[in-house]
Amino acid sequence: MALATCSPDPILTQALFTQLGAIAQATRQSLGRHPRRIMAGLGALLLGTGVTAFGIAPLAPDASRLPVSQVVETLSIASFPSDALSAQVPLTLYRSDTVRRDDTAQSLLNRLGVGDREAETFLRKDKTAQLLLAGRASKLVHVEASDSGELLRLTARWLPNDGRNFNRLVVERTPQGLSARMESGELTASARLASGTIRSSLFAATDAVNLPDNVAVQLAEIFSSDIDFRRDLRQGDRFSVVYEALEADGEPLRAGRVLSAEFINNGREHQAVWFGGAGQKGAYFGFDGQSSRKAFLGSPLEFSRVSSGYGMRFHPVLGRKKAHLGVDYAAPTGTPVRTIADGVVSFAGWQRGYGNVIEVSHRDKKSTLFAHLSRIDVKKGQRVEQGDFIGAVGSTGLSTGPHLHFEFRDNGVHQDPLEIARKSENIPISRALRGEFDTVAQEQRAKLSAAATLQQASAE
Template identity: 70%
Template sequence: MKPDSLPLLARSSSSLLVRGLTRHPRRIMLGVGAVLLGTGVTAFGIAPLAPDAANLPVRQVIEALDTAPLGAPLLNDIALPAAPLTLFRSDQVRRDDTAQSLLQRLGVADPAALAFLRNDATARQLFNGRTGKLVTAETNDRHELQRLIARWLPDDGHEFQRLVIEADPLGYQVRLETAELMPSVRLAGGVINSSLFAATDAIGLPDSVAVQLAEIFGSDIDFRRNLRQGDRFSVVYESLEADGETMRAGRVLSAEFVNNGRKHEAIWFEEPGHKGAYFGFDGQSARKTYLTSPLEFSRVSSGYGMRFHPISRQQKAHLGVDYAAPTGTPVRTIGDGVVTFTGWQRGYGNVIEISHRNNQTTLYAHLSRIDVQRGQSVTQGDRVGAVGSTGASTGPHLHFEFRDRGVHQDPLEIARQSENVPMSPAFRARFDAVAQLQRQHLDAAATVQQASAE
């Protein structure tokens, strides 16, 4: 296209635009407005809200900072002392333990400590008498003995012995102490599926507590014949502790047993100057003229009636009740009376006979020891001897008989039928306070039982 033709083209375009505006002014104005509006929106969407950072001035500042306080040396210039390390380990003394085997299990590698345990007369008591002593050893990071503490029960009383061996610059020092067991309260509950002892074993209840439950309610419940699946119990008992370590279970303080829908309850209450006994929450005595068992903690190994005799190997009437228990277990009289015989009786071995009221007598056989004399008066619960295996016996146990006017009777039935011993009215207010506290404990024990069942 020639240059001089451009003005002519421009004039032609202008004339077309003028004619278009003249013919279609509305359409052309709307189109122009739409173009302007779109351009404005686009401009608004991309317009920056702040100045471009690339156009801002930049300034760099560098300063040296002192991170240590004035006058304080740096950690790298200090030799920190190593923290002393003490190792603790606990175990029990076993039947065949020696000083070397015990220290090895306790993680002690110390020839001096080994020699001390072997040669010191007081330290050697750790391996004398009953097994099961609780031992805790403290050593340094070289496994050298710093301190050894052992605790054990010398008997069934309320004291324990504590053996302490401590290292000092001169070697080892040892001392043997006697201290009181501290009681604490424990709660438990369970449900019967087969037997009382199966239920108590399932919840980890000590056997001694289970035996007490059987004794407390034995005059109302036949635990061999009358238990039902779904029966339940709650119990509050003492735990006897030595320096915070549980040594054994103590007395049942309160208990509740629901048998076949019937509730039985008992609270331990001790009147000042009198022997303690169990009562119901209504204040009625649960104490009977005769105890259910001559042993505090045991299990019936052979009941009253016909049985297969372990020695004669024949069916034979068993005119008493046998209680399996270790040799030395204390035997107590089940009721007040007078000792009428002590000595040896053929297959019964060492025997004690006690006369009670109304021409009733009891016999305790196979004893390892006799602790009373003929003619001596005894009261219910007094210790009279110890379990043994003398005479015709296949193992340590107590054979116990009850005679009414010379005729043998089932001791468990006699205990159930015996009369209650009443509580003195003078102590009723004190009893009510104890009962209120034990009710709270039993309610809490029932909650433990419910949680375990769920």
């Protein structure tokens, strides 16, 4: 079968080329005469094309409806060394807690995430390791254990007393088994800053800023001769304090002495800085160098509640009104009692309704009496200094419960002890130590300013 073919007409072809040449010539002439119009038209054409392209783009298939294929490939691990594949990296786990009063070796280790029967038995039977659960609670304990719960090392730290040393018990696993040893270390001190605002009470305010209880007690004690913390506090009163944090191996175990403090009560500033120069007993002084230490302390107990003031009252035992010639302080039996000024013990023994009594004679014919004591720790004729502990609170004699009855006499005449403390004179600092004191005071003033700034930043 033959295919039909045709050839172009030479005349038509010649006419077509002639017409195209004329169109090209006309286009060149128009572009020469009107270049801007031609370019604007070309731009509009391209823009319309682009818009059209953009408009039809959504007509493409929805990607979420496209078919999904899963490809699984097997990787060869023949090139890896066999020992590298089977090796396991051992893990050491760390945990900390404190010893509780009712703890056993098992309960303590369980709480620390250690499941080791051998270690449990060792803590119960080894003489040295038994110290972990003996005596005081609240020992700080750190353990290192394997990922299987085996005890590797246990370290416990605690304070044997109120001194500057601490005990360290170390129980560790050796190639020969578990072993225990006792060590002793010296506490290191660092300065801590705190500040707060009174909303209801002093202790509520100190709790709100996590101030240790013994620091709060010291704060009240420092200013007790100037501020009655039962009646003088005002909402909005502020305090700042710098105190020691006593640490064992970098771990804080307890708070130490207040180094400086400021208390703004009802708009009035009260300041104090601790200074103990050579040849002078440490005490608190104002930043101006005037001693804040009074000849008589404000209370024979570290901050406590006055349960019965000076003056007429209804006697709870006799059942009638009677002049109360002293101040009663409610406190638990055994609370330490201290002398409020330097003096000599003039009596230590039993006195009828007063029970166990201590009397101390001071200069200028002044004397103090401490009654209802549970024990007496001094003897007649013994010299005592301000702040020395001389006995303990009790309920001996005519007493309805544990408390301290405290009296102050001036030339044999009873006086209100709280008023005496407020009106007593200050004990001045030695002139020879003034330069050293100024250096300490300047440093502490800067730290107190920093503490006040922290409080302001927290409030904002």
